[in-house]
Amino acid sequence: MAKVPVQFTLNGSEKAEFVDSGTTLLNALRDKIGDTSPKGGCHQGTCGACSVIINGELRLSCLTLAETCNGAAITTTSGIAEGGVLHPLQRAFLDTFATQCGFCTPGMIIAAKVLLDHTPNPSRDEVIEALSGNICRCTGYEPIIQAVLLAARANSQNAA
Amino acid sequence: MALALRTFATVKDANTALRSTGTRYLGGGTLVVRAANEGDVSVSGLVRSTDPALSAIEVAGGKARIGASVTMAAIAGHPGLGALAKAARAVGGPAIRNMATVGGNLFAPAPYGDFAVALLALDATVSTDDGELPIEIFLANRNDSRAIVTSVSFTLQKAEGFRFLKVSRVKPKGVSVLSIAAVLERAGDGTVSSARIALGCMADRSMRAKAAEKVLLGRTLDRHGIAAALAAAGQGTSPITDPIASAWYRAEVLPVHLGRLLLS
Numbered sequence: 001m002a003k004v005p006v007q008f009t010l011n012g013s014e015k016a017e018f019v020d021s022g023t024t025l026l027n028a029l030r031d032k033i034g035d036t037s038p039k040g041g042c043h044q045g046t047c048g049a050c051s052v053i054i055n056g057e058l059r060l061s062c063l064t065l066a067e068t069c070n071g072a073a074i075t076t077t078s079g080i081a082e083g084g085v086l087h088p089l090q091r092a093f094l095d096t097f098a099t100q101c102g103f104c105t106p107g108m109i110i111a112a113k114v115l116l117d118h119t120p121n122p123s124r125d126e127v128i129e130a131l132s133g134n135i136c137r138c139t140g141y142e143p144i145i146q147a148v149l150l151a152a153r154a155n156s157q158n159a160a
Numbered sequence: 161m162a163l164a165l166r167t168f169a170t171v172k173d174a175n176t177a178l179r180s181t182g183t184r185y186l187g188g189g190t191l192v193v194r195a196a197n198e199g200d201v202s203v204s205g206l207v208r209s210t211d212p213a214l215s216a217i218e219v220a221g222g223k224a225r226i227g228a229s230v231t232m233a234a235i236a237g238h239p240g241l242g243a244l245a246k247a248a249r250a251v252g253g254p255a256i257r258n259m260a261t262v263g264g265n266l267f268a269p270a271p272y273g274d275f276a277v278a279l280l281a282l283d284a285t286v287s288t289d290d291g292e293l294p295i296e297i298f299l300a301n302r303n304d305s306r307a308i309v310t311s312v313s314f315t316l317q318k319a320e321g322f323r324f325l326k327v328s329r330v331k332p333k334g335v336s337v338l339s340i341a342a343v344l345e346r347a348g349d350g351t352v353s354s355a356r357i358a359l360g361c362m363a364d365r366s367m368r369a370k371a372a373e374k375v376l377l378g379r380t381l382d383r384h385g386i387a388a389a390l391a392a393a394g395q396g397t398s399p400i401t402d403p404i405a406s407a408w409y410r411a412e413v414l415p416v417h418l419g420r421l422l423l424s
Contacts, residue, residue, distance in 0.1 A: 058258055060256070063194060063197075133256060
């Protein structure tokens with residue numbers, strides 16, 4: 001299999017790798033780069049566990065080929081904490097017990113981050129819509145929705 | 161499974177490469193990468209084109225032309241395509257809508273392809289590197305198509321003339337039980353003068369409800385006026401059975417939801 005060079009910015013750091021042509025971004029991140037925060041759930045675009053942000057847009061890394069990300073800016077859950085301080089969403093997920101097995105959590109947080117980046121004070125319905133591509137089999141979703149609303153409130157209080 | 165991807169600046173070059181056996185076109189990846197992940201061994205190579213025209217939306221003079229690589233999210237957010245936003249938002253969750261393309265949706269098998277249902281009702285024209293085809297003919301022959309879709313074009317409808325409904329069990333995102341799109345025109349007396357009704361999940365791909373369209377002509381859009389159309393709605397359909405719903409269930413609920421759409 002031909003190796004192709006791939007360069008992108010991952011959580012603010014330049015990355016350059018050779019990957020097999022056709023390798024998914026999920027596999028490149030986890031197996032080549034060592035960022036295991038995106039999870040490989042269904043590999044079908046259904047569960048959202050592999051969600052990442054590519055150039056500001058929510059995408060599924062299991063359905064994205066790594067070589068199509070040349071020059072892109074990619075954000076994963078492992079890169080959203082700053083200076084050792086958890087991102088408000090990460091803090092809120094802990095505070096509201098929104099995490100149980102934890103498998104869906106990175107994808108949920110990334111989907112929620114995209115929402116809050118564009119809509120800092122979302123309604124409950126907007127949160128539900130934003131998380132509609134992410135499946136959780138533990139929490140029943142309610143604590144997750146509460147976590148996102150809590151993080152939004154924390155954001156707006158910080159901004160005030 | 162890793163697949164070799166070849167990228168071309170022009171559609172023409174990509175189309176030439178696509179003629180190799182086992183080669184599939186990569187749009188947003190929601191169909192072809194999914195198939196590869198699932199172990200579809202018929203896919204041995206991928207091609208794509210970065211031609212900017214594939215990502216363009218043109219809205220002018222009552223017409224719209226949407227490049228094949230335009231995503232559902234781009235359509236849902238385009239100010240000139242407001243009537244179609246509901247159909248674009250019916251496709252997947254937010255991440256899928258950022259990836260799924262107009263061109264890909266034309267090839268999506270039922271229960272997917274909700275946007276193609278809307279395009280079928282709009283009587284869209286599908287452009288490929290080989291020329292243009294009415295969407296109905298394109299859909300009928302899509303399994304044998306080897307020409308890259310470059311765009312779809314259609315006449316814009318007023319919001320009140322275009323109706324779309326997706327029925328799913330999970331809200332707000334769920335796989336379709338069925339989807340229905342309709343373009344209806346009414347005469348001065350309120351009776352239907354023209355009707356195009358398209359159905360999703362009532363066959364392996366989007367199809368027209370021609371019997372219902374025919375009997376709707378000259379009728380009023382009230383409970384009595386649409387009764388014959390609802391009775392005829394299932395003619396010629398062959399609903400799919402999947403984990404979401406059986407063919408029997410889909411056939412049973414089609415008149416109910418078509419009625420709601422026509423009366424809405």
